[in-house]
Amino acid sequence: MMDRRIGVYICYCGGNISDYVDVERVKEAVSEDPGVVVAKTTMFACSDAAQQEMIEDIEANKLDGLVIASCSPKLHLFTFRAMAERAGLNPYLYVQVNLREQDSWAHQHDMQNATEKGISLVRAGIAKCALTAPLNTMRIETTPKVLIIGAGVSGLRAALALSDMGLAVFVIEKEAEIGGWTAKLGEMYPTNRKGSDLVAVLSDEVRKRDNITVFTSAELAGKSGTVGDFSVSIEVRGGDNISLNVGAIIVASGFSNYDPPQGEFGYGQDGVVTLPEFKRYLDNASGPVDHSGRPIKDIAYIYCVGSRQSRTLENPNLYCSRYCCSSAVHTASQVHARDNSIHQYHLYRDMRTYGKYELLYTEALNDGSIFMKFDDDDPPNVERRNGKTHITVRDQLTHGEEFELDVDLLVLVTGMVPSDNRKLVDTLKLPIGKDGFYNEIHPKLRPVETVIDGVFIAGASQGPKTLSESVASSLAAASKSAALLMKGYVDLEPLIAKVDPMQCSWCDECTEACPYDAIEKVSNGDKDVAKIIPALCKGGGACVPVCPVGAIDVEGYTDTQMTAMIEALAREV
Secondary structure, eight states: OTTOOEEEEEEOGGGTTTTTSOHHHHHHHHTTSTTEEEEEEESOTTSHHHHHHHHHHHHHHTOSEEEEEESOHHHHHHHHHHHHHHTTOOGGGEEEEETIIIIITTOTTOHHHHHHHHHHHHHHHHHHHTTOOOOOOEEEEOOSEEEEEOOBHHHHHHHHHHHHTTOEEEEEESSSSSBTTGGGOOBOTTTOOBHHHHHHHHHHHHHHOTTEEEEESEEEEEEEEETTEEEEEEEETTTEEEEEEESEEEEOOOEEEOOOOTTGGGBTBTTEEEHHHHHHHHHHOOSSOEETTEEOOEEEEEEEETSSOOTTSSSOOOSOOSSHHHHHHHHHHHHHHHOTTOEEEEEESOOOOOGGGHHHHHHHHHTTOEEEEOOTTSOOEEEEETTEEEEEEEEGGGTTEEEEEEESEEEEEEOEEEOOOHHHHHHHTOOBOTTSSBOOSBTTTBTTBOSSTTEEEOGGGSSOOOHHHHHHHHHHHHHHHHHHHTTSEEEEOOOOEEEOTTTOOOOSHHHHHOTTOOEEEEEETTEEEEEEOTTTOOOOOTHHHHOTTOOEEETTSOHHHHHHHHHHHHSOO
């Protein structure tokens, strides 16, 4: 460590850190550590003024290492790397210590121990920094073409946006027709435009574009290559296979509707339907509202069917589907417009007609709909009596008073569930969240990116969304894809695994552990060894612990660095 010249900067974070950690004491404790040349505190390390001061220190003191103790690396890792680069310092000689989320916010009522922990964390960062080496990003030339999986509104809208930016687009849709769920919808709120009309407009616009090609009855059969230069194989129904080269992939494969099992809230009985089934009836029928030829005078809706389920169920859907409440009250308004003599009862757990959709709830109230709130642990009981659906419910709005309803039709307000796309998930190595939908890297900072570079997700494939929300995410994915491809190259992180060919004796354990197929077998003299494919490796390190001879390390997170950090953390403060 004595050979290194390291600068250490500890951030107050405007009180987020300094209110719970004595940052001045932390600075004093580490200022005399081996290798530390500069040790300072700063109110906001991410501010322009603080960054300029660091640049001046790096240049004046010829620093060859930098440690910044502030907030999560997810927020400012790239900010500080760019600052180091402006100062002429290799950005991978910089280490960020998370003093906020891992210390101050976790120990807000114990400043003494939080400060001692902060000293240990900063010392661990210094120990790691002392063993860093300059690294360089990998540059890959990109192919200015994008593959979009799914030709619903999200996929079509992304295709048009990319087309406008001059990129070639290939869209594959597993169904025979494009448009997805929206193509099956009638009038939608708030424009009252039919879903089928909206899809027709998008379809006509797509046909006008020479740089958009749509394949229907087609699925992704294979993928190889790396970000910027993927080779994909498309299987078209009938046996044809098409090979394409694309630079990025957008997955907008949509969702499925929850299908209640027989008996759930009476489903399967006459007079019990799901909300999608009822909406299709309203969209396609005219005249009086009826069911199986019988006029309807009383309708009940039970909310949260298939959403926010009990943990006692096998594989429950714990999430809220978000759009269902708005869809149900919009349907109630459509029914009232068709026949204002129909009585409508809404049995709900929580009403979530958020944003502008609150107007729908108000409209349904004004139209005479009756809303009853049931307890999570006491759902309505449904049975068939005397040719009608009999419902018993305890209304929390009237302090648990029990009501009995006899209705002609019961509508189960079902939510969105993930589509069954196991083959697609396996082919693209798509990350799946706990809810079964595709998982983004970060819902706020990187909302459409996946851990697979060059593969983006959009629309309701990520989770329950309204149409406007789905389009917003698809345009974000299009923007990210264009930013990746239009400059002609992409720089990849060098923090990847490396293999020592002298130690490796090829046992195949690492290839089994790698989830990204980033390791291949190659010949090295008279023996076979493992070799990392740099553009595929994510630096996750799953290969490191399974190697029986310790031939694998991860750049920036080597065993030597990790050991030094552990020893620093174990030092007495």
